[in-house]
Amino acid sequence: KAGVTQTPRYLIKTRGQQVTLSCSPISGHRSVSWYQQTPGQGLQFLFEYFSETQRNKGNFPGRFSGRQFSNSRSEMNVSTLELGDSALYLCASSLTGTGDSGANVLTFGAGSRLTVL
Amino acid sequence: DQQVKQNSPSLSVQEGRISILNCDYTNSMFDYFLWYKKYPAEGPTFLISISSIKDKNEDGRFTVFLNKSAKHLSLHIVPSQPGDSAVYFCAASLTGGTSYGKLTFGQGTILTVHP
Numbered sequence: 001k002a003g004v005t006q007t008p009r010y011l012i013k014t015r016g017q018q019v020t021l022s023c024s025p026i027s028g029h030r031s032v033s034w035y036q037q038t039p040g041q042g043l044q045f046l047f048e049y050f051s052e053t054q055r056n057k058g059n060f061p062g063r064f065s066g067r068q069f070s071n072s073r074s075e076m077n078v079s080t081l082e083l084g085d086s087a088l089y090l091c092a093s094s095l096t097g098t099g100d101s102g103a104n105v106l107t108f109g110a111g112s113r114l115t116v117l
Numbered sequence: 118d119q120q121v122k123q124n125s126p127s128l129s130v131q132e133g134r135i136s137i138l139n140c141d142y143t144n145s146m147f148d149y150f151l152w153y154k155k156y157p158a159e160g161p162t163f164l165i166s167i168s169s170i171k172d173k174n175e176d177g178r179f180t181v182f183l184n185k186s187a188k189h190l191s192l193h194i195v196p197s198q199p200g201d202s203a204v205y206f207c208a209a210s211l212t213g214g215t216s217y218g219k220l221t222f223g224q225g226t227i228l229t230v231h232p
Contacts, residue, residue: 004160031217031218032218033218033219043206043208043220045218045219045220045221047218048218048219049218050218055215055217055218056216056217056218058219090160090161092160092218094218097217097218098217099149099210099217099218099220100149100168101168105151105163106163106218106220107163108153108160108162109160110158110160111159111160
């Protein structure tokens with residue numbers, strides 16, 4: 001079956017702009033999580049959605065937001081971009097998001113590489 | 118506060134030998150642990166996991182050991198192959214509560230397996 005698909009794969013923005021990233025989970029997966037990966041901070045949890053509801057949120061400013069649609073596809077948005085937002089943004093999906101068994105682990109997409117100039 | 122630590126940034130091993138990657142955690146509430154492998158320009162790929170009620174889990178060449186009292190886990194790869202060369206991330210989670218979709222990752226260890 002198809003894996004987690006993220007678009008776009010690469011994008012360049014300038015400070016102050018906003019960006020929207022898209023994620024299509026594995027078919028049947030209803031939980032979608034987003035992570036930011038930077039060289040300094042590593043992989044950091046942004047938020048998780050299930051049935052169009054945000055159930056969990058990491059320690060990021062309000063400029064970072066997301067949503068999930070009825071078909072489980074998800075988008076994340078970053079407004080008023082800063083240089084420090086340059087990162088690899090990873091989307092992951094799982095059946096329920098509870099992560100309590102080998103059958104319910106997160107499967108990651110290839111990521112969207114954002115560069116802010 | 119880094120709750121999951123991988124203290125070795127890199128590890129170099131000869132093909133056919135054992136690779137041992139280590140991970141320490143500080144939060145005793147973590148009850149599920151995972152290892153992911155990551156190649157450049159790809160997302161992390163799930164390798165193996167272990168619940169806190171176990172101390173060992175095997176899957177082919179990969180074995181994960183968990184020492185709860187020491188808050189330490191390790192990944193053993195036997196025998197190591199050049200295709201295993203990648204960045205390995207240890208991750209921990211809290212299940213059964215409200216930590217939906219959240220994994221706490223270590224900083225990663227770059228494994229290089231020489232032919």
